[in-house]
Amino acid sequence: MAPVSAVLTDIEGTTSAIAFVKETLFPFAERALDAFLDAHGAEPEVAACLDAVRQAARPGEEPRAALRRWMAEDAKIGPLKTLQGMIWRDGFLSGEVTGHLWPDVAPCLRAWSRAGIGLYVYSSGSVAAQKLLFGHSPAGDLTGLFSGFFDTAVGGKREAASYAAIAQGLHRPAGEILFLSDVAEELDAAAAAGLQVCQLVRRQDGTQPSPRHPQAPDFPAVAGRFRLPAPSLSAGAAA
Template sequence: MINSYIFFLLSHCCLELYLNWSQIFQAECYHYLFDAAIKIHQMGLDWSTPNHGPIQKFRGVLGCNGNVKMVVKAGMDNSDNGTGPLPRCIVLDIEGTTTPITFVADVLFPYARDNVGRHFSATYKTAETHDDIKLLRAQVEDDLKQGVDGAVPIPTDDAGKEEVIAALVANVEAMIKADRKITALKQLQGHIWRTGFENNELEGVVYDDVPEALEKWHALGIKVYIYSSGSRLAQRLIFGKTNYGDLRKYLSGFFDTTVGNKKETHSYIEIAESLGVDKPSDILFLTDVFQEAVAAKAAGLEVMISIRPGNAPLPDDHSFKTITSFTEI
């Protein structure tokens, strides 16, 4: 193939030499065109095609480790690697999938619990905190009707700031202890964590294989989204300041519990409709939670389960494909 490039380019060079009759231009022409032929071939481009398309549908992607890898575009057949077509979209869970469970359980949750009182005291009169309190009041009222453990009545504003905050703190601590996936708690946690990230008290953590995978998928044109029970604000905070820097440039959007519970099928139907794919199977969903995998599969999504240290065990008879690293995708 490269010989045909060189022959074509050198024939043009000969015409240029005939017209210019200059030894200097002769040397420059040969050097430039020969170098161009080499570079075109190395880039995997074929000058003989109308759009200078990639040879054999491949292109090189520079990974985080500096190695050039041969990959195919989203939606193209990847049968040479035995994995079939690549997904058009990938939706990622956070805890146990991109990020160690220990970071959430041992860093984020304790930070929110230890700072909830301080946060309410400092922001009590702001519109944002007023909205947080309104959501918490509604949730606690429902919890009291349902007999949820740890729920205590929140007095009206007439009772005074300190009494209201004390009741709020008691309820929030109980919610955190029970690891409840409810919007009222997750929205508040996001606002508390924002202070921690802004004050350099918090830094997001991702597994070592995550940044390179995000970079590769981005280069392939695969849209990557996050779906977590944590608020969208919290998600942006975690990926905006990680042990590998700001990874948000590789992400196309964020979904949280406002789209629905992660263990319910309709949530994934809503996500598929929001992403505008031709069919739900164009989306690959990665999670560490079996019930979430079942719900996503019922909605028609492709599903893989992440096996990471500390993740909950799976049923012995599950039928899902599992991975231990994003490099397996």
């Protein structure tokens, strides 16, 4: 097993509670959708998203109806994710929404960053939404710890080609990149591309352990299993 030079992490179920995304972020975006589109629908960025919605929607389906259907289906569709990210941005900036992060995550991220480990995010949520979550975390603004953010513009999270493309973009051997996720099928795809993988099995989220991959209950356990720097007790308390 090669030494890890970069960590690529999922968000939902890995750094943050699944319940936060499903019970806080998604409902907020659904409630705010009409008001957001009424206020910003003519702005170029939003208008471009709505054009993309029209192209992807069913024949004759209005954009707002398509967006609500996709929300109900939890569809991983680019313009939906982009619009959700814009709505969440307004919520974070207004203080209506605050982020969630498991308390073990920030101390490890800081320790790994100090040690020169490259940190990256790969999530089905848009890059803008990822930056909002880490920028408004309970541990402060963590975006400066990361060297890059990836969403499904690079490809689906259950496709090996996506992880190969990320490794190529990072200019690192795939075997030096450790991917963290709670979803076994995502880990399957990353492993097929040559990445090291570890499943986060957080009891609070009811994650089902996969016998196909190494497992850890939290980020300190990841550090121990893959010989990554661990935060000191004082640093962990401060974070």
